[in-house]
Amino acid sequence: MSALMGQMMRMPLMISSLITHAARHHGDTEIVSKRVEGDIHRYTWADCELRSRKVAQVMARLGLQAGDRVGTLAWNGYRHMELYYGLSGSQLVCHTVNPRLFPEQIAWIINDAEDKALCVDLNLLPLVEKLLPALKAVKHVILMTDRAHMPAQTSIENLLCYEDLVEAEDGKYTWPEFDENTASSICYTSGTTGNPKGAVYSHRSTVLHAIVGAMPDAMGLSAEDVMLPVVPMFHVNAWGIPYGAAAVGCKLVMPGPHLDGKSLHDIFEAEGVTISAGVPTIWLGLLNHVSSNNLKFSTFKRTIIGGSACPPAMIDAFQDKFGVQVIHAWGMTETSPLGCVSRLKSKHRELPEAAKRKLLAKQGRAVYGVDLRIVNDHGEDLPWDGKQSGDLLVRGHWIIDSYLNVAKSPLDYGWFPTGDVSTIDADGFMQITDRSKDVIKSGGEWISSIDLENIAMGHPAVNEAAAIAVPHPKWDERPLLVVVLKPGTQATREELIGFYEGKIPKWQTPDDVVFVPELPHTATGKIQKLKLRDQFRDHKLPTV
Ligand code: ADP
Numbered sequence: 001m002s003a004l005m006g007q008m009m010r011m012p013l014m015i016s017s018l019i020t021h022a023a024r025h026h027g028d029t030e031i032v033s034k035r036v037e038g039d040i041h042r043y044t045w046a047d048c049e050l051r052s053r054k055v056a057q058v059m060a061r062l063g064l065q066a067g068d069r070v071g072t073l074a075w076n077g078y079r080h081m082e083l084y085y086g087l088s089g090s091q092l093v094c095h096t097v098n099p100r101l102f103p104e105q106i107a108w109i110i111n112d113a114e115d116k117a118l119c120v121d122l123n124l125l126p127l128v129e130k131l132l133p134a135l136k137a138v139k140h141v142i143l144m145t146d147r148a149h150m151p152a153q154t155s156i157e158n159l160l161c162y163e164d165l166v167e168a169e170d171g172k173y174t175w176p177e178f179d180e181n182t183a184s185s186i187c188y189t190s191g192t193t194g195n196p197k198g199a200v201y202s203h204r205s206t207v208l209h210a211i212v213g214a215m216p217d218a219m220g221l222s223a224e225d226v227m228l229p230v231v232p233m234f235h236v237n238a239w240g241i242p243y244g245a246a247a248v249g250c251k252l253v254m255p256g257p258h259l260d261g262k263s264l265h266d267i268f269e270a271e272g273v274t275i276s277a278g279v280p281t282i283w284l285g286l287l288n289h290v291s292s293n294n295l296k297f298s299t300f301k302r303t304i305i306g307g308s309a310c311p312p313a314m315i316d317a318f319q320d321k322f323g324v325q326v327i328h329a330w331g332m333t334e335t336s337p338l339g340c341v342s343r344l345k346s347k348h349r350e351l352p353e354a355a356k357r358k359l360l361a362k363q364g365r366a367v368y369g370v371d372l373r374i375v376n377d378h379g380e381d382l383p384w385d386g387k388q389s390g391d392l393l394v395r396g397h398w399i400i401d402s403y404l405n406v407a408k409s410p411l412d413y414g415w416f417p418t419g420d421v422s423t424i425d426a427d428g429f430m431q432i433t434d435r436s437k438d439v440i441k442s443g444g445e446w447i448s449s450i451d452l453e454n455i456a457m458g459h460p461a462v463n464e465a466a467a468i469a470v471p472h473p474k475w476d477e478r479p480l481l482v483v484v485l486k487p488g489t490q491a492t493r494e495e496l497i498g499f500y501e502g503k504i505p506k507w508q509t510p511d512d513v514v515f516v517p518e519l520p521h522t523a524t525g526k527i528q529k530l531k532l533r534d535q536f537r538d539h540k541l542p543t544v
Contacts, residue, residue, distance in 0.1 A: 013207035015184050016089035016175035018246040023049035026223060026249025032271055033077040034256035034263075036122045037149055041078060045249065048081055054169035055086025061169075062140055064116055066091040066178075069186065071115035071138075072234070073099045073106075073124045076254040079144045079162060080233050083119055084242050088184040088203065089175050095186040096234040099124050100523035101196075107134045109188045109196055112405060119144055119162065123257065129155045180204035186404060187236050189333045190524050198404030199333050201237070205398040209336045210243035212369050217343045219277070219304055219327065221248050226271060226299070228253040230264065230278030231307070235524050236337040239277055239304070239329075261289025265297075272299040279307035279525035280314060284464060287317055288486070297322050304329050306337075308526050309432060309450045311457035312361040330363035330432060334416060336398035340364040340372070340430050347427075361454070362431040363422070370396035373415060374424055386425030389433050389446070392418045421446075438529045440469040440479045447479055447508045449529075455503050456481055459496060461489035464519055466527045467510060470539050478543060480536055481510040484518055511543045 011017070022029070027046035035041050064070065070087050072094060074080045087094040095113045097106055106127070110118070117140040120128050128141060132155075141156050146163035184203045188196035214221040219241075221227060227250050229241040237243070245252045253271045255264065259278075264286050267273070283305060290297070303318065306329035318324040331337025342364030348356060366372050374382045374390035382390040393415035400416055402409055410416060421439060422432045433439070433448035440447040452467035464484040469477035485491060493513040500509040514536070520528040 012177055012180035013204045014089070014175065014177060014180065015085065015203050015206055015243065018207065018210060018243050019045070019049045019052055019085045019089065020175065022246040022249050029223070029249055029251050031078050031081065031252045031254065033254040034258070034267060035077060036075060036256055037145065043078065045246065048078060049085070050171050051166055052082045052085035052089060053171045053173040053175070054166045055082045056090035056175075057169040057171070057173050058165045059087065059090060059092055059117070061165075062117060064092055067093065067183070068117075069093045069095045069113045069115045071095045071097050071110050071113065071118045072120075073097050073118065073128065074121040074144055074233065075257040076229060076233050076238065077121070077144075077256055078254060079119075080121075081242055081252075081254070082166075084185070084233070084237075088206075090173075091176060091178055091182060093183045093186055093200075096237065098188070098190070098232070098234045098523050099127060101190070103127065103131055105196060107131050109198075110138065111136050112195075113186055113188075113198055116140070117142065121145075121257075122149055125151065125154065125156075132156060180207075185237060187234070187333055190522055190526075197406060199336075199400050200404050201336060201398070205336060206237070206240070206243055208369060209240050209338060209398040210247050212367050213240045213338050214244040214248050215367070217365075218329075218338060218341050218367050219244065219275070220302070221245065221250055221275065223249045225250040225274045226253060227251070228255060228264075228268065228271070228273040228276045230255060230259055230276055230282050235307075236331070236333050239306070239331070239337055241277060259285070261285040261287075265290055265295060268300050269298060274299055275302045275304075276300065277304035277306075280305055280310050281308075281464070281521060281525045283314060283318070287314070288463070290322070291317075292487075297324060300324055302327060304341075306330055306363075307524060309363075309454065310361070311454045312357065313454070313458040315357060315361055326360070328360060328362070328364060330430065332418060334400040334410075334418075335370070335394060335396075338367055338398070339370050339394055339396075340366050342429065345427060359427075359429055362425075362429045364430060365428045366394075366430070369398065370394055372424060372428075372430055374422060379412070384424040384426055384428065386423050386429070386431070389421050389423045389448075391436065392420045392422045392430065392432075394418060435529075438468075440467065441477050442472070442479070442507070443475045445507075449479070451504060452479055452481060452500075452508070452510060455500055456483060456496065459491065459499050461485050461491040462496070463487075464527075466519055466529065466532055468529055468532050468536060470511075470533075470536055470541055472511075472541060473544060478541055479508070479510040480539060480541065481513045482519065482532055482536070483513055483515050485515060511541045512539070514539070 022045035328342040449467040456465035472478040
């Protein structure tokens with residue numbers, strides 16, 4: 001007996017379907033961009049779709065063919081959006097490159113992906129001028145600006161002008177349909193250990209991720225929203241926001257390269273931003289600016305925070321001082337990135353506020369399409385009791401299967417080992433205690449660096465804190481707290497150590513505190529623990 005087949009239209013999940021939907025059903029909704037050139041640019045989803053078609057025509061005219069990779073070195077802006085859609089929509093692969101990486105790493109990544117063309121924002125041209133001789137496959141460099149801003153002199157032969165190319169096309173282009181498993185974009189992991197590795201997303205994984213990412217228990221994005229992604233478009237596709245925004249047809253505000261507190265607050269207010277997304281360090285800058293200038297937010301209601309643990313003190317500050325709801329989320333380059341989001345269930349409605357906040361500070365529940373496990377050193381499943389921690393494994397529709405140009409599978413019997421250590425409670429709330437390489441191992445027991453940092457961040461004088469392992473002759477490792485104080489405040493070592501009393505078991509309290517003017521961050525805004533561990537390797541703990 002043969003199964004009865006479904007009798008619905010078979011339409012492959014194409015990234016172009018997102019932008020055509022936005023253009024047809026939200027055609028006059030705005031995309032506002034702060035340009036690298038300094039001014040504000042405004043147009044609509046309909047304009048974006050038309051220009052994306054022209055980008056597809058440009059790429060064909062340059063001789064690029066299905067499967068070819070095109071690199072972008074660009075901030076969040078409308079031209080970058082056009083490349084997202086114009087490249088992927090025409091079966092090319094949009095390879096977003098993080099301009100904040102070391103130049104040698106950027107060259108390595110562009111060569112590994114074999115990018116045939118590069119599209120570059122105006123202020124990143126000097127970087128490309130320097131790198132170009134080492135870029136083996138690159139045949140075209142397109143400067144993402146208009147004729148008036150083209151440099152008088154450049155070492156790049158035949159530097160192309162984006163606006164000239166786009167405006168020369170007529171837009172008479174029909175988005176092609178092809179296999180939904182075709183590659184659409186590539187993003188490299190930041191390579192804190194070894195060379196970066198390319199995660200290759202598909203049309204199918206991207207569209208599914210966009211739909212689930214917009215759901216009420218994820219970002220909760222709607223056509224009523226004005227979304228400003230602070231998370232860069234070169235960091236895991238800005239967490240899928242350029243796609244999710246098109247699916248729901250919300251207004252988009254693109255902040256350009258300036259992400260300091262003042263620039264962000266100004267544009268939030270000017271454009272009526274209701275929702276945003278970014279890593280904790282960005283929000284530190286914004287909160288400091290708004291608090292020290294006695295400002296408010298008139299329209300800002302929700303923000304998605306992920307990429308590093310969001311300290312509970314940050315959730316409290318946003319919620320209690322400014323009425324902004326924090327949505328804590330977890331993910332990785334390898335998970336597109338959406339994995340877990342911390343959203344309450346109906347059963348939690350009656351909980352006291354403090355208990356709710358405790359749940360909301362966790363990394364959250366798996367969204368539909370992603371499943372989780374935690375396992376011990378022998379690969380055995382650990383119970384979901386919120387206490388026992390183990391290696392976090394994930395699988396799902398938008399979780400990596402293999403890396404670009406790497407033969408060895410990263411999977412463990414079909415599951416992707418994240419390198420994170422976490423607990424999961426009976427309601428499915430996952431909580432990261434550490435990245436496995438950042439765990440502090442004291443006398444055979446593990447101390448969560450994130451717990452130590454979260455507590456420190458709750459102290460009124462602490463702006464940012466990192467807890468790292470320092471070698472110890474008796475205990476193997478003991479925690480050291482590295483602290484940046486808020487401008488104009490003071491605190492002593494004793495005071496901060498005393499601050500842990502009653503908040504964690506005594507043996508987990510840091511042995512020492514050092515004060516530094518600033519902490520080193522990675523190109524994606526995470527604290528560089530490796531660098532700190534090197535820096536403080538010989539630190540004399542008073543407990544030795
Ligand atoms: P990379 O792995 O290259 O540094 P990713 O952006 O892919 O860059 O980083 C993913 C990692 O970031 C996760 O494995 C996890 O360790 C950390 N991370 C992401 N979101 C959170 C979060 N909400 N809380 C704690 N850690 C997080």
